[in-house]
Amino acid sequence: MPIVLYDTRQRRKVPFEPLEAGTVKMYTCGQTVYDDAHIGNFRTYIFEDLLRRSLKFLGYQVVQVMNLTDVDDKTIRESCRQGIPLKEYTAPIIERFFEDLDTLGIERAEHYPAATDHVPEMIALIQTLLEKGYAYQAEGSVYFSVSRFKDYGQLSGMSLERLAKGVRIDADEYEKDDFRDFALWKGRTPEDGEVSWEAPFGRGRPGWHIECSAMSMRYLGEEFDIHTGGVDNIFPHHENEIAQSVAATGKGFARYWLHSAHLVVDGEKMSKSLGNFYTVKDLLAKGYPPRAIRYVLLSVHYRQPLNFTDEVAQAAMRSLERFDTLYQAAVLASGGGKVRNTLREALDNTRQGFASSLQDDLGIAEAMADLFKLVSTVHQLAQEKPLNRAEGVALKALWGDVDRVLGLLIPEETGISGQILDAVRNRERLRRSHDFAQADRIRVELNQRGIQLEDTTEGTVAIWPGGRRIVRIEDDNS
RNA sequence: GGCGGCGUAGCCAAGAGGCUAAGGCGGAGGUCUGCAAAACCUCUAUUCAUCGGUUCGAAUCCGAUCGCCGCCUCCA
Structure with missing residues (x-):
């Protein structure tokens, strides 16, 4: 085509x-x-x-x-x-x-x-x-x-x-x-x-x-x-x-x-007098991670006027977190087994759909929809039976491939302080000793600092704007 | 005045004559979980700015109207 x-x-x-x-x-x-x-x-x-x-x-x-x-x-x-x-x-x-x-x-x-x-x-x-x-x-x-x-x-x-x-x-x-x-x-x-x-x-x-x-x-x-x-x-x-x-x-x-097409901010043309004139560094200072800015600017078809608003930027961050759940699932996949046929098929369809969407005048919305559909499929499969190592590898390969175009699918793993990592590990120890009151207090504190925690069998995942990282107690010394 | 674009759910956004109008965010309920989070399941547009027309059939084509936007000599 x-x-x-x-x-x-x-x-x-x-x-x-x-x-x-x-x-x-x-x-x-x-x-x-x-x-x-x-x-x-x-x-x-x-x-x-x-x-x-x-x-x-x-x-x-x-x-x-x-x-x-x-x-x-x-x-x-x-x-x-x-x-x-x-x-x-x-x-x-x-x-x-x-x-x-x-x-x-x-x-x-x-x-x-x-x-x-x-x-x-x-x-x-x-x-x-x-x-x-x-x-x-x-x-x-x-x-x-x-x-x-x-x-x-x-x-x-x-x-x-x-x-x-x-x-x-x-x-x-x-x-x-x-x-x-x-x-x-x-x-x-x-x-x-x-x-x-x-x-x-x-x-x-x-x-x-x-x-x-x-x-x-x-x-x-x-x-x-x-x-x-x-x-x-x-x-x-x-x-x-x-x-x-x-x-x-x-x-x-x-x-x-x-x-x-042009970009407007809050429905109005950017102008210094209106106070809605932003540089990239202005947006970073407002706390938007680079990935989210890229997502907003990329996700609307280039011939459509783009309205940059805080709501749109927030939605972009949430959408990226959704994408990141697939990457995380792929990273955490473990154990033997082959790539299930349904997954193999989904991967092929995604790759083809993604390419043909782009071929049609850079149809980015459809291309991304293809990826979101894959995210759903992967989680559904994982619900039936956890992803095995081979499946994780196949997923990461596809993800890396389509990210050659999107440039935003791989979450940041750095940008979190050692102090926070220690707090996460400390909380996990408290959880293991069933001191949930103390553990929950740490979680609330971290939430207030913009860090979300997810407890998984593979460790605790720390999520912050723009990135995420698996934190394991065993990694403490490495 | 001339040229051009846009108006699809609470928000963002696909679809460009014919399967039940993609997808994301948000929202409601449920499952799972120490509790969360994430994930999963169910629901969330009888209708595509408005009014006419063409057609067996229109969000998609045509006309009018309303609203928004861009360009018309150095603004991406």
Whole structure:
């Protein structure tokens, strides 16, 4: 069964076929590094991570590029304000960005090109556009002439005529031939400070759209498979990328365009004034474990608007605990015996169902439903007869396999203090001597510290937000 | 004004013409347990924003209405 993806340009699901069999080249619009990324940004990066991991799971090699926009009005303004070089201003922001990617378990792309490291490529591309007559110079800047590109608007459905209606024209852009034209190169202004590059058409800095065209070509070629971003990028950013790229090369540029819907918080668009603007670190500070954040951002289909609320995050934590019961059952499985046929069948069905759900435009909800069904099946079987070692091994193998895509199924085992472990062991000793009053008091204390206990024949399981661990008295010395 | 999206149970969320409308969270009752927790069992939408239409048949297609949201020159 082929992979089917929703292509923004065609406004429908289409069968996916990479240019080069077995390899997918994808360009994912990344962060403008003027400030820390917020969870809305990460909703998109999680979608791209799911796309990447799904393609790999389904047998493709993936080459992913994510750009870092480190030169624009905001980065320049802030670096000037702080009186430090641009790179010095953006470096720590980029560092924190990667920390957040790691926190959320987002796999690293193959390339993270920064715009400022690829100015020569951009200049060359602009030169080509000038030579081919698609661009013109005005007052030190270079603009792309939209009217000369006949297919303009095919991605967003914005025809040139429609764009003419209800326009607003910025006063400082009077030098453009046509208000719909966009800047490829911005002539140097005093506000740019030290930030400028020498080019055949004058000193200045690149426009926004040109970096993605130049860097995608550099790392993926003039034509590649998938280009993604948030819906807000459809127009004008991606529309302009297509125009300048196709005009320059005559090739088709990206073949599939995928866009993720936005995230809102408590039903409202995030904004600093509303106080509902969150970074990953803000959420960690609020006590949400990374797995739960990832779960929330991942579990809603990428083309559906996602409403982040406390209730949703709490439900995510509980859902993860449900998933974890399967992993725990697999870890605790012991004794001889073969894998029961019913389990073997369930494992096969789950693997197939999971894969085919992903193949249908990354149907994450169905994929997860398949896993929840397996959780039920496993517990039902364990009710009949405890899981044996072979069954535990088979379950862990499947769990690890599907987690290559989800990246959240394996509970944390660290993050609990030795002091708490001692308390758990102490309680177990008290239980064994039938001092239930004392034992229960310890349990209540631990509950109040956010740690749930489960007594099993294999030991006491300590559960905390994001993780769980089996605590045995016998392990005390090891 | 132009372009586009969304509205399914208390909450989240699948389903996109035809088996009893997936799944998760939450809730109610029961089994198990020293007691819990987890697990298991049973129940929790006669109906898919509203109103019309097409059809043998619609949550799914069409139209209108209401509500929410995004984009319309540098916001994922």
